[in-house]
Amino acid sequence: MSVPAVRVEDLHYTYPDGHIALAGVHLDVAPGERVALLGPNGAGKTTLMLHLNGVLTAGRGSVAIGGTAIARDTLREIRRRVGLVFQDPDDQLFMPTLAQDVAFGPANFGVRGAELQARVAHALAVVSLTELADRSPAHMSGGQRRRAALATVLACEPEVLVLDEPSANLDPVARRELAETLSGLDATMLIVTHDLPYAAQLCSRAIVMDGGQIVADGPIGEVLSDADLLAAHRLELPWGFTVPVR
Amino acid sequence: MGAGHAHPLYRDGDSWVHRLPAEVKIVALVVFVLAVVATPRELFWPFAVYAVIMMVTWWAAQIPLRWVLPRMLIEAPFVVLAVLLPFAEGGEQVRVAGVSLSVTGLYAAWGIVVKGTLGVAASLTVAATTNARELPLALSRLRVPAVIVSMLTLMIRYIDVLGAEIRRMRLARVSRGDSPRMLHQIGATAAGVGALFLRSYERGERVYLAMLSRGFDGRVPPLAMGAGSAAAASSRQWVLALLPAVAAVAVSLSAWVLR
Numbered sequence: 001m002s003v004p005a006v007r008v009e010d011l012h013y014t015y016p017d018g019h020i021a022l023a024g025v026h027l028d029v030a031p032g033e034r035v036a037l038l039g040p041n042g043a044g045k046t047t048l049m050l051h052l053n054g055v056l057t058a059g060r061g062s063v064a065i066g067g068t069a070i071a072r073d074t075l076r077e078i079r080r081r082v083g084l085v086f087q088d089p090d091d092q093l094f095m096p097t098l099a100q101d102v103a104f105g106p107a108n109f110g111v112r113g114a115e116l117q118a119r120v121a122h123a124l125a126v127v128s129l130t131e132l133a134d135r136s137p138a139h140m141s142g143g144q145r146r147r148a149a150l151a152t153v154l155a156c157e158p159e160v161l162v163l164d165e166p167s168a169n170l171d172p173v174a175r176r177e178l179a180e181t182l183s184g185l186d187a188t189m190l191i192v193t194h195d196l197p198y199a200a201q202l203c204s205r206a207i208v209m210d211g212g213q214i215v216a217d218g219p220i221g222e223v224l225s226d227a228d229l230l231a232a233h234r235l236e237l238p239w240g241f242t243v244p245v246r
Numbered sequence: 247m248g249a250g251h252a253h254p255l256y257r258d259g260d261s262w263v264h265r266l267p268a269e270v271k272i273v274a275l276v277v278f279v280l281a282v283v284a285t286p287r288e289l290f291w292p293f294a295v296y297a298v299i300m301m302v303t304w305w306a307a308q309i310p311l312r313w314v315l316p317r318m319l320i321e322a323p324f325v326v327l328a329v330l331l332p333f334a335e336g337g338e339q340v341r342v343a344g345v346s347l348s349v350t351g352l353y354a355a356w357g358i359v360v361k362g363t364l365g366v367a368a369s370l371t372v373a374a375t376t377n378a379r380e381l382p383l384a385l386s387r388l389r390v391p392a393v394i395v396s397m398l399t400l401m402i403r404y405i406d407v408l409g410a411e412i413r414r415m416r417l418a419r420v421s422r423g424d425s426p427r428m429l430h431q432i433g434a435t436a437a438g439v440g441a442l443f444l445r446s447y448e449r450g451e452r453v454y455l456a457m458l459s460r461g462f463d464g465r466v467p468p469l470a471m472g473a474g475s476a477a478a479a480s481s482r483q484w485v486l487a488l489l490p491a492v493a494a495v496a497v498s499l500s501a502w503v504l505r
């Protein structure tokens with residue numbers, strides 16, 4: 001088997017206030033795989049996500065990206081290879097104009113000059129926001145801001161893309177447009193979400209977390225069809241939704 | 247440009263003053279204001295010349311007087327203070343319409359009003375022709391410390407987010423029967439301010455995490471700020487922009503010599 005894009009081994013993390021967020025997480029994600037990370041509020045999903053690029057440091061256990069273990073001297077490399085898209089685009093977009101914000105990541109990683117311009121132009125084209133390059137993120141719609149936040153991460157050309165609740169607060173059209181953008185990307189993807197139909201649309205595999213551990217892992221169709229499993233972890237399909245057969 | 251996303255003092259346009267890089271305008275503004283402030287207040291003609299310089303600049307920047315004048319009301323509180331001075335100061339007195347006024351007080355009031363007015367006029371001119379998003383790059387080109395530039399960048403970005411949050415919180419309070427104008431309900435307003443502080447603090451943490459995730463190492467890379475903005479000023483632009491400021495310095499110097 002090839003080197004996994006993400007390998008998490010026996011990951012433990014306790015917050016400074018004593019709250020145990022992760023209690024022994026094991027996870028392998030193959031390159032190019034799209035995985036949905038499901039679970040009730042407080043299951044440890046966001047904590048796991050913050051470990052994937054070393055923003056939080058493991059209490060015990062290890063995280064490796066494409067065979068490179070996260071350590072102090074590989075942190076920069078890891079952050080270039082793992083892109084995190086946060087839930088609230090206002091947390092992610094902080095520069096005066098969209099183009100400046102998209103350039104922020106690659107410039108931090110040492111990209112300069114014409115290549116930087118090309119990266120910015122490409123990332124904006126992927127999310128169809130080229131014409132808003134000189135606008136302030138404050139004056140965009142919710143859907144545009146979400147795609148803008150995605151562009152700021154895409155410009156770093158990550159191998160692994162981690163998205164926190166990408167469909168939250170989007171109108172149906174913006175939600176569909178984002179799904180189309182995401183399904184056109186080649187990166188390995190971890191999507192943290194409560195939106196089960198969205199997960200079913202985008203991902204082939206689902207992981208259910210609860211109490212800081214992975215409690216289920218399998219093809220998304222199987223996981224979402226297991227009503228008992230969903231009920232046991234405060235998940236449920238929206239009314240009228242049936243899992244489509246692939 | 248001009249899609250309604252600049253600060254309220256910005257006046258969209260395409261004059262050569264608008265096209266000047268912001269750092270040039272900031273330097274010109276500081277030099278001009280210093281020259282005005284350094285002018286002896288006992289003379290009147292230098293201030294007339296300064297006013298002419300301002301008018302010419304407005305003409306060049308295509309800023310009509312009816313746009314500038316209402317915005318200059320911002321200095322009104324200082325004018326009120328100045329008006330009190332002739333009554334408050336001691337020393338030599340003159341009688342005007344039966345009221346005894348202090349001569350030094352009159353000069354002090356005149357100095358405050360005329361210098362303040364010129365300073366406000368010059369600042370408004372820069373504000374009207376400079377988009378807020380040009381400021382961070384301009385300040386870093388002027389060698390302002392990176393920490394201050396990043397703070398300013400973040401402030402420019404989040405002031406709108408905070409404003410929207412304040413409006414939403416106020417609406418939510420008002421819909422539950424709060425009337426923020428009533429003094430006895432000031433507690434609710436105070437709690438709102440506290441909640442806003444906490445939220446902003448937490449947002450600050452999240453913004454920092456997001457920046458860290460994109461390789462932030464304590465300084466905003468200059469190229470990221472430069473993306474999509476004007477090139478550094480040419481020497482011709484420096485000369486052009488500094489013309490009013492240099493003229494003001496010349497006036498100030500000759501005022502001292504001719505005094």
